[in-house]
Amino acid sequence: MEKTDFSTWLKKMNLSHPLVIAGPCSAETEEQVLTIAHQLKETDTTVFRAGIWKPRTRPGNFEGNGAVALPWLTRVKQETGLLTTAEIANAQHAKLAMEFDIDIIWIGARTTVNPFAVQEIADALQGTDKIVLIKNPVNPDLSLWMGAIERMFKSGIKNLGAIHRGFSTFKNSKYRNNPQWQIPIDLQQKYPTLPIICDPSHICGEREGIFDVCQTALDLKFDGLMIETHYDPDNAWSDARQQITPQRLAEITKALRVRKDRVEEADSLRKLKTLRKEVNQLDKQLIEILGQRMEVVEGIGRVKREGNVAILQRTQWGKVMQRVVDQANAHGLSEEFIEKVFKSIHQESIDHLTPFRGTCGITIKNNPVILFPIFVAIWQI
Ligand code: PEP
Ligand code: MN
Numbered sequence: 001m002e003k004t005d006f007s008t009w010l011k012k013m014n015l016s017h018p019l020v021i022a023g024p025c026s027a028e029t030e031e032q033v034l035t036i037a038h039q040l041k042e043t044d045t046t047v048f049r050a051g052i053w054k055p056r057t058r059p060g061n062f063e064g065n066g067a068v069a070l071p072w073l074t075r076v077k078q079e080t081g082l083l084t085t086a087e088i089a090n091a092q093h094a095k096l097a098m099e100f101d102i103d104i105i106w107i108g109a110r111t112t113v114n115p116f117a118v119q120e121i122a123d124a125l126q127g128t129d130k131i132v133l134i135k136n137p138v139n140p141d142l143s144l145w146m147g148a149i150e151r152m153f154k155s156g157i158k159n160l161g162a163i164h165r166g167f168s169t170f171k172n173s174k175y176r177n178n179p180q181w182q183i184p185i186d187l188q189q190k191y192p193t194l195p196i197i198c199d200p201s202h203i204c205g206e207r208e209g210i211f212d213v214c215q216t217a218l219d220l221k222f223d224g225l226m227i228e229t230h231y232d233p234d235n236a237w238s239d240a241r242q243q244i245t246p247q248r249l250a251e252i253t254k255a256l257r258v259r260k261d262r263v264e265e266a267d268s269l270r271k272l273k274t275l276r277k278e279v280n281q282l283d284k285q286l287i288e289i290l291g292q293r294m295e296v297v298e299g300i301g302r303v304k305r306e307g308n309v310a311i312l313q314r315t316q317w318g319k320v321m322q323r324v325v326d327q328a329n330a331h332g333l334s335e336e337f338i339e340k341v342f343k344s345i346h347q348e349s350i351d352h353l354t355p356f357r358g359t360c361g362i363t364i365k366n367n368p369v370i371l372f373p374i375f376v377a378i379w380q381i
Contacts, residue, residue, distance in 0.1 A: 001153050006194045008232040009131050009159040010223060013046060018258065019197065019224030021085060023049035023102075024247055025239035026062060027069040036231055037076040037248035039152070044253045047104060048073070048082040049226060054238055055110045062237040070100040077103075083132070090117060094124035107148065109165055109202075113137040118148045122155035131159040133197065140167040140180050145187060146370055161195040162187060163226055164217070166203035176205020176242070179213065181220060188221075199244045200226035210244060211252050217260055227252075290345070294352060301353040311353045317346065 010019060022040050024094040027033050027050035037048050050073065054064035069075040085104035088094050089111045097105050099339055105125070111117050112135055125132065132152050137144040143160070166177025180272050184196055198217030200210045214225050230236045233243035244252070304311060321342060328338035 001150065002191065004153070004158065004193070006158070006160050007144045007223075010161070010195045017044055018218060018222065019047070019195075020045045020249075020253060021047040021049050021197065021226040022229040022246070023222065024051075024230045025201075025243060026051040026054050026064055027072055028065070028085075028237045030069075030072045030075070031232070033069070033072040034075060034079065036229060036246065037080045037082060039078040039231060040229060040249070041082060043246055043250045045249070046083060047085050048076050048080070049085045049106075049228075051238070052086045055087075055089060055108055056187060056238070067096050068103070070096060071237065074100060077101075081299075088121060091120045091124035092216075094121050095229065098125070098128065098130065102130070102133040103210075104133060106163060107135060109135045109138045112148045112325050113139065113141075113144060114240075115144075115147060115151070118151050122151040122157070125152070125155060125157060127156040129159060130157075131161065132157050133161045133162060133163050135163040135165050135199070136167065136183065138168045138177075140178075140183055142183050142186050142190075145183075146190060149191070150358070155221070161197060162172040162224075163197045163199050164222070165199040174209070175203055177203050179203050180266065181216070181217075184222075185220065197224040197226050198222045199226040201239065204242055206241045207233070207244050207248075209284075210242075214252060214256055218256055289371055293345070294349065297349045298352060302355075311350060320346075 013019065013351055020043070022043070022045040024032065024036055027243070040048060040298055042275075048201055051318065052064050052069045053066060054062060056063055070086075076082050077084050083103040086097060086102050087106050088097050088106045089108060094105070107118065107121060111121070134145065134148045134152065137148075149160060149162065162184070164179070166175060166179045167183070169175075169178045171178075184198075188196060189193070198213065200217070202276035203213050204210055210227065214227075217225065227249055228239060228243045229246055229249050231245060233245060234240055236243050263272055269300040301311065303309075321339070324338055325335050328335065
């Protein structure tokens, strides 16, 4: 699978900009679908999206018009020349989507979590040359996402891609679905040719943050964007708060910057080289300091063992956290970031001090378990 070039379908589109998929969350009426599609024809949109079957978290919300809406998408294609895409969630949907010649089929986040449903769809789509896009599962699990892509691949589907729509979280967050960018980046590392599209609408849950999330996605070399678009967003039958008008979509795509792959100008190259050296130097110091810290912690451990005192004193740890958070604030570092780093350091210290591991001599200098989360956390700021 690693050797397959999944990007052929996207290259064939021959676009001068990232792929734009746009359209309403739900296909509400034939008139709504066609009006939006005609407005989107005047933008950078290549693919028209509309939900036919809507997976709603709670019953009682609009669950889509179902198969009666499929011919509306056929009309979109005929009248505007836009390609069409819709979500499918079972074998029956898959058959209908192929019958009505939907160009791109996507698998929703609530389906990707379920290997039975994914396999049922993979079997129904067996050998199709349709493009199949797989949204990330609702929970932050890279293996589940990869598993769904692999199931499609094993079913003979080569025109594949992924959609990143963020991950649901219990925590209060400014996002409806936390982007956790490291996960789609890991997916890109696993399948470097697999096109990956960002869905800022479901990440944000409201329209204000959409531009920023789009720009971050492009900065991370995503191949396209899927943006929910409606001529009357406030009165949309589903996901009203996160939809934008076709006019706003045009403004956003105009303002977005597509970065170059590498720096070309000699002056910028020189500056970058110096800055990278500086970062390498700081990383070295960081590792040395972490090593020193671990030695001191081991000293504390010895004293505690001699005095038969428990390793963890909760009040002590609370004080450490409070102190580092205060210091982090003073340096413009976020509380969330510094908590992540120190929890990771603390976990490693506990592992060093637990009796069964004792002083087994693991040093931080070459311990990826502690270094990796720190570098990830540092990189994410
Ligand atoms: C959608 O795209 O309208 C949708 C329901 O998405 P998700 O599967 O990401 O929730
Ligand atoms: Mn939606």
